Amino acid sequence: MPRQEDIELSGNQKFILNLVDRVAGIITLGIKSVVTLASLASVVFVIDVLAEHGFKADINVNANANVAVYLFSLLDSKTRWLPWGVALIAIIYGLIQRELRRRKTAYLQGRIVRLEQQIDPGRTSSGLTTRGETRGEDV
Amino acid sequence: MIHIPEYVDALSFLITFSIAFVLFFWLWQEYVIDSTRQQLFELRDELFDLATLGELDRNAECYRMLRELFNNSIRFAHRLDFWHLIIMILSAKLLGEHNFGRFAKHIDEMIRSIEDPKIKAHVLAIVEKQNRVLVWHVFRRSLFLLLLLPLVLLVALMVLVSTDMITKAMKKAALVISASICYSES
Numbered sequence: 001m002p003r004q005e006d007i008e009l010s011g012n013q014k015f016i017l018n019l020v021d022r023v024a025g026i027i028t029l030g031i032k033s034v035v036t037l038a039s040l041a042s043v044v045f046v047i048d049v050l051a052e053h054g055f056k057a058d059i060n061v062n063a064n065a066n067v068a069v070y071l072f073s074l075l076d077s078k079t080r081w082l083p084w085g086v087a088l089i090a091i092i093y094g095l096i097q098r099e100l101r102r103r104k105t106a107y108l109q110g111r112i113v114r115l116e117q118q119i120d121p122g123r124t125s126s127g128l129t130t131r132g133e134t135r136g137e138d139v
Numbered sequence: 140m141i142h143i144p145e146y147v148d149a150l151s152f153l154i155t156f157s158i159a160f161v162l163f164f165w166l167w168q169e170y171v172i173d174s175t176r177q178q179l180f181e182l183r184d185e186l187f188d189l190a191t192l193g194e195l196d197r198n199a200e201c202y203r204m205l206r207e208l209f210n211n212s213i214r215f216a217h218r219l220d221f222w223h224l225i226i227m228i229l230s231a232k233l234l235g236e237h238n239f240g241r242f243a244k245h246i247d248e249m250i251r252s253i254e255d256p257k258i259k260a261h262v263l264a265i266v267e268k269q270n271r272v273l274v275w276h277v278f279r280r281s282l283f284l285l286l287l288l289p290l291v292l293l294v295a296l297m298v299l300v301s302t303d304m305i306t307k308a309m310k311k312a313a314l315v316i317s318a319s320i321c322y323s324e325s
Contacts, residue, residue, distance in 0.1 A: 013234055020230040024223055032164055039157045046150040091166070098173075116187065120197055124206055126183075126213035132176065134217050 105132040175276040183209040221281035240314030270313035
């Protein structure tokens with residue numbers, strides 16, 4: 001039978017691994033934030049350019065370059081918006097279903113824990129919230 | 140003179156990209172984490188039921204360690220992804236830790252020491268299912284691995300025909316994943 005100290009990492013090793021884990025998490029979050037911000041900035045930039053030229057186009061009465069007309073023509077096309085509309089409804093439906101599942105988890109888990117503790121008083125927990133979500137301190 | 144339709148196309152692409160980004164890195168990730176946790180809860184309950192039937196001793200080290208392994212897997216599922224694993228492996232190598240999977244190996248040894256062959260086979264099946272769930276979890280969360288899927292499938296098919304490399308690779312990945320979860324701390 002191996003000794004406990006042979007199985008577990010030393011305190012120093014655990015500390016470094018946890019540190020690396022946290023740093024990796026921060027870097028990942030940083031990359032996601034940069035991509036999100038870059039996307040938003042690009043959207044703002046493109047809208048800005050379009051708005052500027054749209055204004056000029058109105059003055060020049062150039063139908064081809066009129067952004068407002070072009071965008072309205074996109075909005076007007078029902079076939080273009082149909083897939084987006086269906087996708088949006090599907091996402092909202094999914095989110096509502098998830099909320100229902102979490103409420104159900106919160107509703108059931110109290111009884112399950114109590115019953116299991118009657119069978120096993122030393123029962124250990126996963127440490128999630130009552131709704132089955134990650135605890136704030138674990139994020 | 141700028142080409143307005145090109146800018147509108149760019150705007151359309153950016154909006155689509157942003158939506159896809161949010162879908163994959165937020166909604167999909169949360170779904171995968173919840174789905175993995177649910178599968179792990181089911182396996183943990185299977186182990187609990189085994190003990191309730193008296194087939195496993197609840198006070199034995201084997202049961203307690205497996206229960207802890209499941210609890211940690213459920214709790215830290217949100218931290219388990221492909222890049223975290225790569226970074227974990229690299230930092231373990233930098234630390235000079237060559238036996239990273241020893242905790243998982245120890246659990247495996249304890250399961251194999253169960254005397255009743257039927258119960259041993261049942262517990263081993265539960266742990267193997269857990270490993271599969273976690274490997275699948277890492278795969279589903281990684282855009283890189285998902286994009287590589289067609290290539291991986293082709294190579295896997297070729298390798299599968301010739302060797303048992305995939306089985307060995309799965310076992311190794313399971314060892315690293317178990318170790319990474321065991322050493323996670325809040």
